[in-house]
Amino acid sequence: MHKILAGVLLLGVSFVPQAYAETASVAVAANFTAVAEQLAAAFKTATGDEVTLSFGATGALYTQITQGAPFDILLSADDIRPAKAVANGLGVDGSVFTYAIGSLALYSTSIDVTDGEAVLKADAFQKIAIADPKTAPYGQAAIESLTKLGLLDAVTPKFVTGENITQTLQFVDSGNAELGFVAASQVIGKEHVWIVPAELHEPIKQDAVLLKTGAENKAATGFLDFLKSDAAVAVIEASGYTVK
Structure with a gap:
């Protein structure tokens, strides 16, 4: 860079x-x-x-x-x-x-999320970070993706909501959430990342x-x-x- x-x-x-x-x-x-x-x-x-x-x-x-x-x-x-x-x-x-x-990514410091869809469907986590979908487009993209996967109702109770995508990343890095939806640009070079398929969101x-x-x-x-x-x-x- x-x-x-x-x-x-x-x-x-x-x-x-x-x-x-x-x-x-x-x-x-x-x-x-x-x-x-x-x-x-x-x-x-x-x-x-x-x-x-x-x-x-x-x-x-x-x-x-x-x-x-x-x-x-x-x-x-x-x-x-x-x-x-x-x-x-x-x-x-x-x-x-x-x-x-931009591209949406699912990211974790502790869980292998390279098959993100499988991880989300397994539902073996307690907290997932997401940016406020009312103000953050990446949060809205996460909602759209979960809806397309048929997982929104199951996952919503586990949301930890960040004011913006920077705070959302901090929740994951700090361990306040085991995984989270962030911008792919924020996690370049990180190990546990799943790039959410573009067809799942606008x-x-x-x-x-x-x-x-x-x-x-x-x-x-x-x-x-x-x-x-x-x-x-x-x-x-x-x-x-x-x-x-």
Whole structure:
């Protein structure tokens, strides 16, 4: 990963540092935390401009935006909130695009979940972590997957619900739940992981939108352009996502 980041500036990215640096405030879905931090650092090196990052569940971040939070960009974990932002007059028309497509994973530190469907059907666990499906798209994808498998009613009493996907991962890592549904990007290289088949849930399309508060901010528009660059796409894909 560090080699990829080091190569960001060697891949022909035409971002020239500006004489007067600006800062953009970006609301970022929790599952994209590590990648966003890496991209923000690469963007600053390439342009001199900075982005400050605020992480959380997509639904919670969108609520903050509707209440006047001064974000310039929303990097959502779904394709619903960015469209709503534009429809509700909060986002810039024509600025929405898919920056990543996520994968759902079942993860454990103690149970071999490589055959995740069998593990879920065996029901030999006490607690399973899930992100709040009301605010976190990965939590909603987990609900859809369990429903497709016919296991939702059996598993629901065992839920330990995280406010976002980062807290959900913490529940598993800390042992507060034996297993949990997380973003595949969070558990790259881990031993006990099952990538949930994509046909069990709706695609996790993660869309970006330029908010009207950032329409005149060159750091905000520049960062969105940067996300579409080949160098940024390489980092995103190396982190466990696909890019449309």
